[in-house]
Structure formats: C-alpha cells, structure tokens
Amino acid sequence: MNQNTENIKSAIQLFREAAQRVPAYKDFLKQNKVNPDEVVSGKDFERVPPVDKKNYLRKYSLKDLCWDGSLNKPLVFTSTSGSTGKPFYFARNESIDLQSAMIYESFLKQNVLKNGGTTLIIVCFGMGVWIGGLIAYESLRMSSCENNYPISILTPGINKKEIFEALRELAPNFNQVVMIGYPPFIKDVIDESSSMGIDIKAMNIKLIFAAEIFTEKFRDYIVKKAGIKNTYLDIMHIYGSADIGTMAWETGISTLIKKLACKDKNLFSSLFPGLENKTPTLAQYNPRFINFEEQNGEILLTGNNVVPLVRYSIGDRGGVMSYSEVSRIFQENGYDLEKELRKASIEGHVEKLPFVYIYERIDFATTLYGLQIFPEMIRDSLLHDAATEFLTGKFTLLTKFDNKQNQYLEINVELKNNAKPDSGFKRMLANKITSDLSKKSSEFRELHAHLKKRAVPKLVFWDFNDPTYFKAGIKQKWVA
Secondary structure, eight states: OOOOHHHHHHHHHHHHHHHHHOHHHHHHHHHTTOOGGGOOSHHHHHTSOOBOIIIIITTSOHHHHSGGGOOOSOOEEEEOOOTTSSOOEEEEOHHHHHHHHHHHHHHIIIIIHHHOSOEEEEEOSOOSSSHHHHHHHHHHHHHHHHHTOOEEEEOOTTOHHHHHHIIIIIGGGSSEEEEEEOHHHHHHHHHHHGGGTOOGGGGOEEEEEESOOOOHHHHHHHHHHHTOSOTTTSEEEEEEETTTEEEEEOOHHHHHHHHHHHHOHHHHHHHSTTOTTOOOEEEEOOTTTEEEEEETTEEEEEEOSSSOEEEEEEEEEEEEEOHHHHHHHHHHTTOOHHHHHHHTTOGGGOOOOOEEEEEEETTOOEEETTEEEOTHHHHGGGSSHHHHTTEEEEEEEEEEEOTTOOEEEEEEEEEOTTOOOOHHHHHHHHHHHHHHHHHHOHHHHHHHHHHGGGGSOEEEEEOTTOTTTOOTTSOOOSBO
C-alpha cells in the first residue's frame, strides 16, 4: 500500500471518531472483534475490516449510519441508480460541496479565469436524484459567488434541445463555454452541433467529464472536433460518486502521464501492472479530504461525510501511487518527469498530490453513457419462453465505439446447438432487452428517451460453444 504518514494519521483519526460516535460502526467493530484503542499505526489500520454496501450500509438503519445516530441536521440526498438492487440514498452536507467546489475552482483557475472575460457553464449531467448535476451546480455556484467570478450557470441536464438552444442563443454572449457531463453524451452534442447550425469551435470550449473511463483516442477525437486549445488543461475528468462526492480529478500531469504511457508499453506496465488491455482513469486526490488504499487490486476509501466511510469498498478495481513513486517509475524507464512537464508547458500547473487509478468495476459492470449495465440486468430478458427456444442464456457484454467514436452497448449471445433465429426474433429480443433495462434503471430509461434507437443494444449471435466468448468447459465471462 502506498500511503504517507499524514494520510494514515488523518484516516486513523476519522476511524477513532466514527468508532465512538457512529452507532452502526461501533456495532460493526464489535461484531468483528476490533478494539479501536488498539488501532494506532498504519499496519493496525490495514487490518480493520473493510465495509461495503452489503456488510454495512444495507445492514444498518440510515440514522445509525450517521454521526451521533441523527438525521436532525441540514442534508441533501442523492441516490444510486439501483442497478444492483434497491437504490441507496446517500446524504451529504455543505462540507462535501465545498470540497468539490475547490476542485472545480482549481480547473477554472488554470484556464477559464486566467483567460479573462465572461464564462458560461452548461451542466449536462442528469438533474434528477443523481449526484453529478446537482453537486456540479452547487459547487460552481458556491465558488463563483464566494469569489465574485464572472461565471454564469445553466442546467439543461441531458435535454439536447435545451443544450443546442443555449449554444445557439446564449453562448455567443460569452468569451468561453464550459460543458460538464458524461463523455459520450458531450461527444454527441459536439458531433451534432454543426447540423444544428452551431460553430462549436468558435466558442472557446472547455470540458469537464465524469462517470466514464475513456481512451486517449477518445480525448484526441474530442480535442480535434471541439477545437480544444490545450489537451492537458482544458479537459478535466472527475472521479466521483454518490457515496462521498467528488473524490479525485484528472489534472494536466495525470493526462500527460497517461498519454506518455500509452505510447510506451514498458512505462505503461510499470505504472499500471497487469492492465495492458485496459484503459485506466488516472487522477490525483487531496488526502486532506479523502484517503485511498489498494487492497488485493480493490480500491478502499476513507472519508468524512454525513455517513462517514472507513476503509469502504466502493466497488472499483485500481491502485494508488504517490507522486514520488510516479517520478521514480518515470526515471527507471528513461524519462525525466519534470522535463516532460516543461515540454508540455504545464510545469506551472502541478500539485504533488498522490494518484489513484481505476480501470473497472469489481462487479464487472460495463458502462453506457456513464451509467452502469450489470449482467443481472440482462439475464432475465434472455430467459423468457421465446428466447429460450433459441438461446442458451449465456452472453457477454461489451462497451464499444463505432468509427465515429459513438458509444454503444454490444451483447454477444450464445445460440443453442443448430438454432437459426430469424430477423423478427432478433428485433424482438433487442426490444425486450431495451424495455427491461428501462424498467430496471431510471438512468437508462432517461437515456433511451433522449437517444432513442442509439440506446438500443446491438446483438451479436454466436454459434453454440463458439470459443470467442463461449468456450466449453470454462466459467462464463459476462463482461469482456
């Protein structure tokens, strides 16, 4: 594990307070025979059992999960999508919004505010019960009001009609435009802007993404299509969650590191061992706000919120590196990191904060426009009578991009031996899966309402026991 003494001290202090003041955590430690007084060092802390939704959040009442067992305080609630079962409602207070505001402000200071003039920020996250749109709006409002920044905010959510009208009618009044949203959705807006009579390249666009891992090829496409001026400073990618808000963020240096690693296999494998076929998100985090650990390839976090989380398994696979460790890895691979920063002209925008990288969900979900698609959401659709006539019920999910970099969900399904379904069956199955996903996920339902046919999964049918995805005698891989 990569942690410095200051990080551990802060995490242990939160652990001790939670052990005393949070009824649920006090009971959790008792049930696991942990004496809080004996946790005094980093090694002691690493032996504290992790908590997750199953063994902790869903086991205790919401009230008992909170500080002092009380909901009698000003709170804002947001919800998970409920993809793995019932939605979980997370509460947050102003301190979480303030931490997020500081991260958004760091992005604005490195380009938007530096450029001078007026700025229009368009929040294109869903504005319902989910955290992305609400915390982005609240954080930006807090930051701009507190500092009297010349920033205007519009919150159309994922309503493309409103977004295009704003770009056409409102945006030309401003010196620059910042768009915030899921990467594939923002890409759609950029791709479709010219057909809507909008010159996106003339708007001095900056972008803030979240909730979706994307490749450097995707970034390069967006940079070219939107006329982004600085690849490193004009795009920020946030690692956030309903659980505890904005946790980490992509910086100029993390983008540079990832780009250099993608061009050098040895550097990539040194930074991200075992991930040669994966695309991680690399972000930095402030240990004053949150602490990350890696345990058996799993990300654990410790952070303060209305519901404090200690060694919490958020459900992501990844790792943690200190700044000095990254610098050492670069040196061992023949690079001078400081020199590379100067070459990219971002040496004045570097904070020597630790890094966290994330590459997949533990539950092996895939993603579509920022929402998670789990195998459990598909299985029942393949088990009704009409489907079982032709299908074994096995499938593999993939998120793919077409040659225009449009994202889509591909479902590879296995046919029964000698089964020959016609085109009518294939259409029926695609519609059935789409209908079932809409019932199970409010986020997918809203996405389908806006994307329509483009949200419908692409089905690929494979012969029985085809070794590509359905090799006989091995455990089925539900997500590739």
